[in-house]
Amino acid sequence: MDLNKIGIDGEWQELEAVSEKIGKMKFRVRPVTTDIRLSNELEENFVKILADWDFVKGEKKLPCNEVNIRKYMPLISMVEVKTEGDKPTYVGIEIIRFAQNIDNFVKN
Numbered sequence: 001m002d003l004n005k006i007g008i009d010g011e012w013q014e015l016e017a018v019s020e021k022i023g024k025m026k027f028r029v030r031p032v033t034t035d036i037r038l039s040n041e042l043e044e045n046f047v048k049i050l051a052d053w054d055f056v057k058g059e060k061k062l063p064c065n066e067v068n069i070r071k072y073m074p075l076i077s078m079v080e081v082k083t084e085g086d087k088p089t090y091v092g093i094e095i096i097r098f099a100q101n102i103d104n105f106v107k108n
Contacts, residue, residue: 007031007105010051013098018080018088025076025091028052028064032099042092046073049099 010028017023028051046069055062055072062068077092098104 006102007107011105013095013104015081015091015094017091018082022079025079025081026054027095029095029099029104031102031105032096042074042077043070045096046077046092049095 008031010030012026013029014024014026017025030049030051032049047066050064050069050073052064053062055064062072073092077090077095079091080088081091081094083089083094
C-alpha cells in the first residue's frame with residue numbers, strides 16, 4: 001500500500017443545505033479511526049475532524065480554529081442538507097460519515 005495516496009491532512013466535502021438561504025458549505029475533513037457520533041462530545045469531535053471550511057464573516061474568511069469550531073459547529077451541525085436519497089440529513093451526521101469512510105481519503 002502506498003501511504004502517499006492517503007490524505008491524512010483531510011479532503012474537501014461539499015454539502016448543500018435544504019434551505020436556499022444557507023446554500024452550499026465546504027469542509028476539509030480529516031479521517032477518523034474511532035466510532036464518533038453526535039453526542040455530548042460534539043464540539044470535541046469537530047475540533048479533531050475539521051481542518052478547514054469556507055465560511056466568511058462579513059468580508060473576511062472565518063478561521064477554522066478551535067474557538068470558532070466550538071462556537072459555530074453546534075448550530076451548523078444541525079443544518080439540514082440534501083442527499084441523493086429522498087430524506088434530508090444534517091451537516092454533523094454527514095461530516096462524521098465522511099470522516100469515518102477511509103475511501104474518501106485514498107487517492108487513485
